[in-house]
Amino acid sequence: MKQEIHFVTGKGGVGKSVIAAALALKLSMQGKNVLLVELGDQSFFKDFFELGEVGFQPRSIKPNLSLALWSGESCLREYAQYLIKIESLAKLFFDNAVMRAFINIAPGLPELAILGKVTSGPRKYGPPMNFDAVVVDAFATGHFKALIQAPKGMAQAVQFGPMGEQSRSIINVLKDETISKYHIVSLPEELPLKESAELAAAIKEELSVHPSLVLNKMLDVKVSRETLQKEEQNSSSDLGKFALYLEQQLDRQAEMFKQAQLQHDSIKQVPLIFELDAWGLVEKIVEKV
Amino acid sequence: MANRIFDNTNVLVCVGSGGVGKTTVAASIAILAAKEGKKVLVLTIDPAKRLAQTLGIEGTNDVTRVPGQNFKGELYASVIDHKKTFDDFVERAAQKSEAVRKIFDNSLYKQLSTNLSGSQEFTSLEKLYSCYESKQYDLIILDTPPTKHALDFLKAPQKLSALFTEGVAKWFRDPEGKKSGFFGHLIQAGTRQVLKVLETLTGSQFIRELGDFFLNIEQWQGKLLQRTIDVQRMLVAPTTRFFLVTSFDQAKLKEAEYFSREIRKGGYQLDTVILNRVFPHWLDLRVGYEGSTAEQDLAELYSQMKSYYNQRDAIYRQFETKMSQQARVLRIPDLVKDISDLAGLEELSTLIREQETL
Numbered sequence: 001m002k003q004e005i006h007f008v009t010g011k012g013g014v015g016k017s018v019i020a021a022a023l024a025l026k027l028s029m030q031g032k033n034v035l036l037v038e039l040g041d042q043s044f045f046k047d048f049f050e051l052g053e054v055g056f057q058p059r060s061i062k063p064n065l066s067l068a069l070w071s072g073e074s075c076l077r078e079y080a081q082y083l084i085k086i087e088s089l090a091k092l093f094f095d096n097a098v099m100r101a102f103i104n105i106a107p108g109l110p111e112l113a114i115l116g117k118v119t120s121g122p123r124k125y126g127p128p129m130n131f132d133a134v135v136v137d138a139f140a141t142g143h144f145k146a147l148i149q150a151p152k153g154m155a156q157a158v159q160f161g162p163m164g165e166q167s168r169s170i171i172n173v174l175k176d177e178t179i180s181k182y183h184i185v186s187l188p189e190e191l192p193l194k195e196s197a198e199l200a201a202a203i204k205e206e207l208s209v210h211p212s213l214v215l216n217k218m219l220d221v222k223v224s225r226e227t228l229q230k231e232e233q234n235s236s237s238d239l240g241k242f243a244l245y246l247e248q249q250l251d252r253q254a255e256m257f258k259q260a261q262l263q264h265d266s267i268k269q270v271p272l273i274f275e276l277d278a279w280g281l282v283e284k285i286v287e288k289v
Numbered sequence: 290m291a292n293r294i295f296d297n298t299n300v301l302v303c304v305g306s307g308g309v310g311k312t313t314v315a316a317s318i319a320i321l322a323a324k325e326g327k328k329v330l331v332l333t334i335d336p337a338k339r340l341a342q343t344l345g346i347e348g349t350n351d352v353t354r355v356p357g358q359n360f361k362g363e364l365y366a367s368v369i370d371h372k373k374t375f376d377d378f379v380e381r382a383a384q385k386s387e388a389v390r391k392i393f394d395n396s397l398y399k400q401l402s403t404n405l406s407g408s409q410e411f412t413s414l415e416k417l418y419s420c421y422e423s424k425q426y427d428l429i430i431l432d433t434p435p436t437k438h439a440l441d442f443l444k445a446p447q448k449l450s451a452l453f454t455e456g457v458a459k460w461f462r463d464p465e466g467k468k469s470g471f472f473g474h475l476i477q478a479g480t481r482q483v484l485k486v487l488e489t490l491t492g493s494q495f496i497r498e499l500g501d502f503f504l505n506i507e508q509w510q511g512k513l514l515q516r517t518i519d520v521q522r523m524l525v526a527p528t529t530r531f532f533l534v535t536s537f538d539q540a541k542l543k544e545a546e547y548f549s550r551e552i553r554k555g556g557y558q559l560d561t562v563i564l565n566r567v568f569p570h571w572l573d574l575r576v577g578y579e580g581s582t583a584e585q586d587l588a589e590l591y592s593q594m595k596s597y598y599n600q601r602d603a604i605y606r607q608f609e610t611k612m613s614q615q616a617r618v619l620r621i622p623d624l625v626k627d628i629s630d631l632a633g634l635e636e637l638s639t640l641i642r643e644q645e646t647l
């Protein structure tokens with residue numbers, strides 16, 4: 001079986017992490033061995049799921065489900081160790097102050113290192129990754145665009161040597177829709193939707209793939225319009241105000257959904273769930289993703 | 290701690306992770322200050338189209354007097370154009386026009402000036418500083434670019450200048466090693482292996498490209514370092530304050546606590562945390578459930594939602610208690626509508642004002 005790679009992206013705060021976790025949990029419940037990956041150097045899930053340490057090496061958090069935190073520097077470090085095979089030499093390299101400053105700032109290098117690691121399974125490059133699926137809780141819009149543009153930029157700037165070769169093989173994996181899937185999370189609100197439309201266009205243009213839209217926090221109301229309107233008459237009561245709020249939200253949501261349909265081929269809807277427990281929330285979303 | 294968010298303040302920096310409402314809140318506070326008679330400039334980043342129209346800054350990067358205002362003071366706004374600000378900086382920093390052209394043509398520069406994490410933070414501060422230097426405003430409010438964590442904003446420019454202080458450019462000055470530049474420096478430092486590793490990892494062509502890039506930008510070093518120092522001085526001045534906008538969830542609140550501690554360590558003043566979009570504006574948690582004749586499904590949804598927000602309220606209170614030593618916490622409701630006209634911004638600013646005086 002081919003390894004699947006799922007990238008979950010979207011505007012800040014729209015629910016990327018929660019949707020990524022739900023997707024990972026869902027795949028793991030189907031019997032796949034799943035790795036959920038966070039990017040950067042601070043873990044969100046550590047506090048969210050109240051876990052102990054979360055680091056570069058995957059740790060199991062549920063049956064069939066592991067979690068890891070990958071930064072540009074840690075990915076590069078592993079890549080270096082794999083290539084040079086001498087740990088002390090790799091250490092010397094990364095402990096060098098100039099090198100550290102350089103690695104953190106060199107255009108595209110951290111991005112390339114992360115993508116190299118994420119795609120290392122299908123490329124059969126680097127330490128083995130024994131997972132059937134990798135779900136990446138990826139960067140928000142702007143940084144995600146920079147992430148997927150990095151290999152092309154690098155391949156153009158450096159045609160020869162390992163950087164160019166690696167870049168080209170990463171691009172091949174990112175463009176292969178049997179392996180790589182892209183999920184853009186958004187909200188039924190104007191600004192997030194506008195950003196998702198632009199992001200979808202950018203991903204299509206860069207990789208010729210078809211990202212899908214996940215419309216999160218949709219109010220799920222089973223009450224009829226008549227009932228709402230009846231209750232609204234009682235405008236001084238809290239319930240009356242609630243009914244009015246629901247109706248306004250439903251109208252706005254319907255309009256936003258129409259707009260989203262014009263911009264995206266595939267849309268999944270995830271309801272707003274009144275649940276504060278982290279796993280409780282994620283479990284309830286599983287059926288929807 | 291000042292009474293008001295902008296008392297005795299010339300610069301107000303609005304930080305927070307992506308999507309929490311920084312731009313909206315920054316504009317609302319600007320209105321609040323203008324109403325009180327101040328000459329205010331709000332520097333926004335990527336505002337929504339309609340908000341930009343409201344502020345009169347759609348399609349322009351110039352500082353613009355916000356149209357249709359009738360305040361005691363005056364409100365000005367501007368959108369920060371990162372590419373242009375970066376290019377302007379380079380033009381000023383590079384002494385010869387020949388050098389400027391060479392830099393603009395370098396493909397790595399093109400990436401650095403627009404794409405690189407850190408460059409937007411740099412240009413935001415650069416723009417802020419040049420407006421600050423002009424001394425034309427009583428108060429400048431800076432919106433900040435979307436980052437994963439609030440703290441990233443302050444770390445980014447330092448990352449950029451670390452590159453120069455650590456002398457990377459020196460490494461590349463003489464790639465052939467004729468003048469004991471690149472190689473010489475390494476051998477001197479006894480770290481010839483470090484170079485070998487870099488070459489194994491990236492290939493020699495990559496190193497050449499980078500060398501070219503660093504040689505071109507080396508001349509900025511002095512200007513950049515000076516600028517970093519000036520900007521830093523402005524940021525820790527007693528008349529500069531930060532406020533954090535954050536949304537709800539336990540992880541975010543923890544981050545806010547961490548942020549407030551770290552920012553204090555850095556010598557900055559953070560005295561307000563704004564919890565944005567905490568409850569829908571109509572919800573009054575003090576009112577108990579009325580047990581009316583309403584339809585079952587509606588009543589159920591209502592009590593579900595209410596108990597959810599009640600639990601959140603408890604978490605907010607804990608957070609407020611924890612933070613009370615360090616900063617005041619303001620809660621802003623979700624207005625459940627698009628906030629893009631002056632009326633909407635004013636509504637939000639009134640809510641902020643009410644919270645301040647609680």
Ligand SMILES: Nc1ncnc2c1ncn2[C@@H]1O[C@H](COP(=O)(O)OP(=O)(O)OP(=O)(O)O)[C@@H](O)[C@H]1O
Binds near residue numbers: 011013270271273
């Ligand atoms: N369907 C939902 N129903 C209710 N709450 C939700 C839902 N989806 C997400 N949330 C809540 O919304 C908040 C933001 O979600 P999350 O942290 O996943 O967003 P994000 O896009 O990853 O944010 P960031 O850009 O900061 O990483 C969290 O408090 C989360 O619990």
Ligand SMILES: Nc1ncnc2c1ncn2[C@@H]1O[C@H](COP(=O)(O)OP(=O)(O)OP(=O)(O)O)[C@@H](O)[C@H]1O
Binds near residue numbers: 637
């Ligand atoms: N209190 C509020 N009530 C209702 N809507 C709000 C409120 N605050 C912000 N919003 C809405 O939330 C959305 C995001 O706000 P905004 O663009 O200001 O966030 P931001 O932090 O600047 O985002 P980014 O990090 O992407 O720049 C906007 O559509 C805005 O109108």
Ligand SMILES: [Mg+2]
Binds near residue numbers: 016017018044137
């Ligand atoms: Mg997240």
Ligand SMILES: [Mg+2]
Binds near residue numbers: 313435
């Ligand atoms: Mg903004």
